Structure formats: C-alpha cells, structure tokens
Amino acid sequence: MSVEIPKTQKAVVFYKNGGKLTYEDIDVPTPKSNELLINVKYSGVCHTDLHAWKGDWPLPVKLDPYLVGGHEGAGVVVAMGDNVKGWKIGDYAGIKWLNGSCMNCEECELGNESNCPMADLSGYTHNGSFQEYATADAVQAAKIPKNCDLAEIAPILCAGITVFKALKTADLSPGQWVAVSGAAGGLGSLAVQYAKAMGLRVVGIDGGEGKKELFEKCGGEVFVDFTSEADIPAAIIKATNGGAHGVINVSVSEKAIEQSTQYVRSNGTVVLVGLPAGAVCKSSVFDQVVKSYKIAGSYVGNRADSREAIDFFSRGLVRSPIKIAGLSELPRIYDEMIAGKILGRYVVDCAK
Ligand code: 8ID
Numbered sequence: 204m205s206v207e208i209p210k211t212q213k214a215v216v217f218y219k220n221g222g223k224l225t226y227e228d229i230d231v232p233t234p235k236s237n238e239l240l241i242n243v244k245y246s247g248v249c250h251t252d253l254h255a256w257k258g259d260w261p262l263p264v265k266l267d268p269y270l271v272g273g274h275e276g277a278g279v280v281v282a283m284g285d286n287v288k289g290w291k292i293g294d295y296a297g298i299k300w301l302n303g304s305c306m307n308c309e310e311c312e313l314g315n316e317s318n319c320p321m322a323d324l325s326g327y328t329h330n331g332s333f334q335e336y337a338t339a340d341a342v343q344a345a346k347i348p349k350n351c352d353l354a355e356i357a358p359i360l361c362a363g364i365t366v367f368k369a370l371k372t373a374d375l376s377p378g379q380w381v382a383v384s385g386a387a388g389g390l391g392s393l394a395v396q397y398a399k400a401m402g403l404r405v406v407g408i409d410g411g412e413g414k415k416e417l418f419e420k421c422g423g424e425v426f427v428d429f430t431s432e433a434d435i436p437a438a439i440i441k442a443t444n445g446g447a448h449g450v451i452n453v454s455v456s457e458k459a460i461e462q463s464t465q466y467v468r469s470n471g472t473v474v475l476v477g478l479p480a481g482a483v484c485k486s487s488v489f490d491q492v493v494k495s496y497k498i499a500g501s502y503v504g505n506r507a508d509s510r511e512a513i514d515f516f517s518r519g520l521v522r523s524p525i526k527i528a529g530l531s532e533l534p535r536i537y538d539e540m541i542a543g544k545i546l547g548r549y550v551v552d553c554a555k
C-alpha cells in the first residue's frame with residue numbers, strides 16, 4: 204500500500220526564541236532508515252512547547268534555520284525507512300517528547316530512555332508535530348490502537364504518559380491521598396483522572412475561572428484555590444488529616460513547589476514534574492529529616508509507561524478534556540497559556 208505524499212505542507216515555525224510564530228509552507232521531511240513518516244492529524248499543545256519557544260530552559264533548542272514545535276502528535280503512518288520493523292502503512296502512530304534515544308547507554312539499557320544523554324526531543328531538537336507530516340524514530344513512536352480518537356489521544360502522548368509515570372514514582376497505595384498542584388491544567392486534569400483510576404483520593408490546587416468545576420468533573424475530591432486560600436499547606440493538611448501521601452507538582456510555579464514540601468505527609472513523596480524557568484526546590488532540612496519525606500524528579504516515561512498510559516485511555520478510564528483549534532491559531536493559544544486561562548488541553552487540527 205502506498206500513499207500519495209505532497210512535497211510541501213503547512214507548519215508553524217519560529218526562527219529565534221521568542222520570535223514570531225509563522226504559519227507557513229515548508230518541505231515535507233524524508234524519513235531516515237529508522238524513521239516513520241507520520242501524517243499528523245492532531246497535536247496537543249503542552250506548556251513545554253511554550254518553554255521551547257521562549258527558550259527559558261538551560262538546554263538550547265535546535266534552530267536550523269527554524270524549529271517546528273509540538274510533541275503530542277497523533278496521526279497515520281504514510282511512509283517509513285528501510286530498517287523499520289513492526290509498523291505498516293496506515294497504522295495509527297504517536298509522536299512523543301522522546302523522539303529517539305541511543306539505545307546503547309546505561310540509561311537506555313535499563314529502560315530509562317528519557318534520561319539518555321543523546322535523547323532526541325520532538326519539538327525541541329527534532330522538528331515536532333506542529334506540521335502535517337513529521338518523522339519519528341520507529342522504536343520510540345507510540346502505537347495507538349485503532350479504536351482511539353486521534354484528537355482525544357493526542358494529550359496522552361506527553362501529558363498522560365508523564366503523569367502516569369509521576370504517579371508510579373510517588374509509589375502510593377489505593378485509598379491514600381495524592382495532591383496535584385496545577386490540577387486543572389493539561390497535565391493536572393489527566394493526573395487527577397489517572398490517580399482516581401488507581402484508587403487514590405485527590406486533592407487539587409489550582410485557581411481561576413472554571414478550574415474547580417473541571418477538577419471535580421475529573422474526579423477530584425477536595426479543591427484548594429491558590430488565588431484565595433491564604434494558608435495552602437494548612438488547608439491540605441486539614442483536608443487530608445495529616446498531609447498528602449504523595450504530591451504531583453505540575454504547576455509552573457516555584458512557590459507552589461516549595462509549598463508542597465510543607466504539606467506532604469511523613470514518609471511521603473514529592474514528585475517534581477513542572478519546570479518553571481530557573482526554579483529551585485527549597486526544602487527545610489530539619490523537616491525533611493524529621494518527616495523523612497522524599498523528593499523525586501520524574502521525566503515523561505519509557506515505552507512501557509507509554510503503552511500502559513495509552514491502555515488506560517483506550518479502555519475509557521481517562522478522558523482528555525480538550526478544546527480543538529486550528530494549527531494556525533497557535534500564537535493565541537500561547538497567549539492564553541501565559542495568562543493561565545486554559546482549562547485542560549488545547550489540541551490543534553494540523554490541517555487548519
Ligand atoms: O516530563 C516532565 N517532567 C514534563 C512533561 C510535560 C510537561 C514536564 N512538563 C512541564 C511543562 O513544561 C510545564 O512546566 O509541566 C508543566 C505543566 O505543563 P502543562 O500541564 O502543559 O501546563 P498548563 O496546562 O499551563 O497547566 C499549568 C497549571 O498550573 C496552574 C495553572 O493555573 C495551570 O492550570 N498553576 C500555576 I501557572 N501556578 C499555580 C500555583 N501557584 C498553579 N496551580 C497551583 N498553584
């Protein structure tokens with residue numbers, strides 16, 4: 204089976220960090236021997252895409268001469284390189300943040316591919332999913348079951364996988380309390396649902412119009428509004444009768460991260476996921492020793508985490524709270540993200 208592939212396509216690109224985001228015609232890439240060419244139907248818009256455009260992390264983005272962002276791409280395989288195994292034309296495939304890794308270093312050998320020093324990142328070091336046709340290493344591309352809606356599954360490819368792995372990192376048992384800080388954003392609204400599906404009780408922290416309603420729709424139990432609650436740690440300790448057993452930090456706020464060390468329960472785990480520019484996680488050494496809590500970083504997930512997170516979605520245990528827009532509307536979506544006004548996740552239709 205072969206599919207007609209155009210020579211050029213629409214994409215959103217930028218030529219320098221913080222520069223104009225232009226909706227323009229660019230060449231359709233040719234897959235390397237190890238790569239799939241995916242006709243991207245929909246792409247989620249992650250806050251990481253905003254960091255990549257701003258250039259506010261200590262890791263430079265690839266600009267040669269431009270970058271195509273996006274790393275939550277869901278689409279259809281239309282071509283592949285000669286060395287690709289296990290895929291066929293017409294399969295549904297997902298573009299993840301981890302586009303490819305060396306598969307040879309100790310981290311790759313142990314299944315920690317996201318920690319590979321040679322990791323190739325979609326929408327950061329490798330042109331991503333804000334285009335109609337994108338390439339992905341066939342080993343890391345996500346297999347998407349045919350029963351899945353491609354718009355709805357898009358956010359699972361970064362946000363879903365990331366929060367699923369973060370919840371595993373928190374090492375919780377059914378019935379325990381997990382706090383999700385940034386609970387109504389893209390990652391947060393999925394974290395609440397995965398946590399619920401794992402039998403956990405969820406306290407959420409976020410603020411702004413419609414956030415509490417979305418949190419409750421996702422299955423959250425207690426909502427703390429950071430814009431009106433004067434003592435957030437005290438409110439959470441009271442609601443959970445002693446503090447959250449685990450905390451998933453998905454806000455883009457250094458202050459919120461520091462506060463999470465104050466409301467985690469003794470022997471609990473603070474998981475760092477959100478990446479506010481230049482942030483430092485301050486933890487009182489006295490409190491950390493006496494309460495014996497842990498602080499752990501969690502960075503997307505490996506291939507097994509990806510498959511499992513997709514499986515929760517395809518079985519209907521989690522749903523994506525999405526709003527669909529056109530790819531050309533990306534600059535407006537970034538403005539809304541900067542203002543903290545997005546409920547759940549924006550997904551862009553790459554053909555519009
Ligand atoms: O693998 C990883 N570690 C990984 C993967 C994917 C994304 C990390 N991230 C990072 C992103 O780069 C970003 O820094 O996670 C962060 C959150 O991504 P997102 O969920 O895509 O962002 P969002 O949709 O804008 O949601 C952020 C939420 O945080 C709330 C906002 O209201 C919003 O709902 N928030 C903020 I900003 N300040 C808060 C505060 N002080 C807060 N919530 C509670 N307290």
Ligand code: ZN
Pocket residue numbers: 249250251252274300361362
């Ligand atoms: Zn992401």
Ligand code: ZN
Pocket residue numbers: 304305306307308309310311312319320321
């Ligand atoms: Zn490696």
